[in-house]
Amino acid sequence: xxxxxxxxVPVPVIELTEVTRNFQIGTHVVKALDGxxxxxxxxxxxxIIGPSxxxxxxxxxxxxxxxQPSSGRFVLNGQDVSGLSDxxxxxxxxxxxxxxxxxxxxxxxxxALSNVELPLKYSGGYSGKSRRAAARTALDRVGLSERYDHxxxxxxxxxxxxxxxxxxxxxxxxxILADEPTGNLDTKSSGEVIEMLRSLxxxxxxxxxxxxxxxxxxxxxxxxxxxxxxRIVEDRIVTDRATPIxxxxxxxxxxx
Amino acid sequence: xxxxxxxxxxxxxxxxxxxxxxxxxxxIVIGVSSVxxxxxxxxxxxxxxxxxISDLGTELITVRPGAQALRFAFFGGGxxxxxxxxxxxxxLQDDVFAPDVRLVAPENSFSGAAVFGAExxxxxxxxxxxxxxxxxxxSIASGRNISNTDVQxxxxxxxxxxxxxxxxxxxxxxxxxxxxxxxxxxxxxGVMESQEGTIFNPDNSALIPITxxxxxxxxxxxxxxxxxxxxxxxxxxxxxTVDHARTDVSTVLRLRHxxxxxxxxxxxxxxxxxxxxxxxGTQGTFVILLGSIAGISLLVGGIGxxxxxxxxxxxxxxxxxxxxxxxxxxxxxLFQFVAEAVLMTFGGGILGVLVGWxxxxxxxxxxxxxxxxETVIETxxxxxxxxxxxxxxxxxxxxxxxxxxxxxxxEALRHE
Ligand SMILES: Nc1ncnc2c1ncn2[C@@H]1O[C@H](COP(=O)(O)OP(=O)(O)OP(=O)(O)O)[C@@H](O)[C@H]1O
Ligand SMILES: [Mg+2]
Numbered sequence: 001x002x003x004x005x006x007x008x009v010p011v012p013v014i015e016l017t018e019v020t021r022n023f024q025i026g027t028h029v030v031k032a033l034d035g036x037x038x039x040x041x042x043x044x045x046x047x048i049i050g051p052s053x054x055x056x057x058x059x060x061x062x063x064x065x066x067x068q069p070s071s072g073r074f075v076l077n078g079q080d081v082s083g084l085s086d087x088x089x090x091x092x093x094x095x096x097x098x099x100x101x102x103x104x105x106x107x108x109x110x111x112a113l114s115n116v117e118l119p120l121k122y123s124g125g126y127s128g129k130s131r132r133a134a135a136r137t138a139l140d141r142v143g144l145s146e147r148y149d150h151x152x153x154x155x156x157x158x159x160x161x162x163x164x165x166x167x168x169x170x171x172x173x174x175x176i177l178a179d180e181p182t183g184n185l186d187t188k189s190s191g192e193v194i195e196m197l198r199s200l201x202x203x204x205x206x207x208x209x210x211x212x213x214x215x216x217x218x219x220x221x222x223x224x225x226x227x228x229x230x231r232i233v234e235d236r237i238v239t240d241r242a243t244p245i246x247x248x249x250x251x252x253x254x255x256x
Numbered sequence: 257x258x259x260x261x262x263x264x265x266x267x268x269x270x271x272x273x274x275x276x277x278x279x280x281x282x283x284i285v286i287g288v289s290s291v292x293x294x295x296x297x298x299x300x301x302x303x304x305x306x307x308x309i310s311d312l313g314t315e316l317i318t319v320r321p322g323a324q325a326l327r328f329a330f331f332g333g334g335x336x337x338x339x340x341x342x343x344x345x346x347x348l349q350d351d352v353f354a355p356d357v358r359l360v361a362p363e364n365s366f367s368g369a370a371v372f373g374a375e376x377x378x379x380x381x382x383x384x385x386x387x388x389x390x391x392x393x394x395s396i397a398s399g400r401n402i403s404n405t406d407v408q409x410x411x412x413x414x415x416x417x418x419x420x421x422x423x424x425x426x427x428x429x430x431x432x433x434x435x436x437x438x439x440x441x442x443x444x445x446g447v448m449e450s451q452e453g454t455i456f457n458p459d460n461s462a463l464i465p466i467t468x469x470x471x472x473x474x475x476x477x478x479x480x481x482x483x484x485x486x487x488x489x490x491x492x493x494x495x496x497t498v499d500h501a502r503t504d505v506s507t508v509l510r511l512r513h514x515x516x517x518x519x520x521x522x523x524x525x526x527x528x529x530x531x532x533x534x535x536x537g538t539q540g541t542f543v544i545l546l547g548s549i550a551g552i553s554l555l556v557g558g559i560g561x562x563x564x565x566x567x568x569x570x571x572x573x574x575x576x577x578x579x580x581x582x583x584x585x586x587x588x589x590l591f592q593f594v595a596e597a598v599l600m601t602f603g604g605g606i607l608g609v610l611v612g613w614x615x616x617x618x619x620x621x622x623x624x625x626x627x628x629x630e631t632v633i634e635t636x637x638x639x640x641x642x643x644x645x646x647x648x649x650x651x652x653x654x655x656x657x658x659x660x661x662x663x664x665x666x667e668a669l670r671h672e
Contacts, residue, residue, distance in 0.1 A: 094583025
């Protein structure tokens, strides 16, 4: 496990204090997050589980700076995110984290390479050349060296999701958020994606938060947080991790 | 996002639906090319009208009985519209009072049918003196001009316009022949050269002595001096003295008509310059009218752009969500959609200018219903049209772009 800095006391990556998120539908108020307090340290690998509608995605959107809490405090890498402007949130999304979606959310007409380049286009300081180089590195990291010029339609679900992971990785953020990344995948592809995420945690020291419905996926993580009705009902460390950790790398993928 | 990246992103988005982009572009192309072509035709008409008037000679001054006379008549006061007489014309030849006047050619008019054998035609009758042809820049093709002896003798002689001669005499030379105009016999002494295409086309005119026109054709009475004239054509000594000559004419006529200092002129002086200015003014309005009609099609093209951009925003909601999720700011999205709209209208504008120029180029000299169309291509119109099409893109692209930029990223991502 690696940390940001060896000398100073590491700040938690995520620190939520009494965070709520309410949705008003007519006169009815849905409490999607109902007072969440949660700390996730650098290098953790966390599964969020819970029944449908329990607020998992709402939490991820908040952590991903796509949404803001109705009340409470959210401190990301030591910076209070609640109350940031729309532009500042975009900056935070761009620099501090990578987001992996259930439905991949790739641009359908763009190649894998240019999909992975996308986040770099919205942050200054990259030439076309350095953008492509970074995108290639990220695609290599997820074992897609052979797929640079493929469009999403020409790839399997597992490959598309790995492009999604490469896009989340391309700016080398410390935090990767994944909302049901295996939700649309078969068992084999799911396994690959989960191994990929584990490798990012084990090898690259990235902090990983994964929402999942799959108990096996949850048990492969180091910590499991269970949600119900917008509240945390369980938060435990996984002591007995069933799935063996394979160091997922380019060579093993390329030789397949 | 920097500008090159923005433009390349916008271009590749446009490129993903080429047919749609092409059709949208077409609206702008039609709008811009019709503006360019219409303006070229309008300018062409303006220039050729000016050229034709200038053909008449820029020293020409025309005096007519004034509109003021009508006003007096309207209020039941004295005065009538026959305020110009042959004596007025003679007075204008005075070297002392009107030194800048070189030539004076009074005229009056009559109308009637000319008959020769079995042929007959309606003529535009003009009573003239010998100076008329020079004043009007006309010339004799065969035979001779009306002489001042003819005027003194009240002779029944006529100079025919080219078309009348053609109609009545076909290929034969009419000089020396006798024909009847309104039942009176006239001897043809000359035929004028055709002046087809000029503003005051004399081809249908029959010129006779001004005295004959007054006493015989219009059944006028009185002394020669009192013969009323419908207008007096005057040539100034040179182009530069037109304004002086105008003042001379005004002074002489005011004296002769015994007008007090507080009385308005009872005659109207028009120089060729006035006529050119008036006509250019009307033509200018015409050009603007043509331009605006064409401008409307550009507007319609712009609405087409807006329509497509709105559809595009809806269709690409998810794309917008993805871009926002990976770090795009609102203004990145805004600029991208505006850039797409402006690129389309700018591209359409360039094509439109080329098409418009091609139309104007090949349309020059084309004949429609016997009228020759002239076109004048002006580069500054092209730049204006391009600027306007960019403005159209901005104007009609902003609203869809604002809609795109204001989408909530989460909702946009959820959009199917
Ligand atoms: N934009 C919204 N407007 C109104 N209500 C919302 C909105 N987003 C979420 N909700 C409500 O908030 C609650 C939590 O939704 P959320 O999407 O976080 O659930 P989830 O745990 O991710 O469920 P699932 O497992 O089905 O994805 C639900 O009751 C949902 O209806
Ligand atoms: Mg969810």
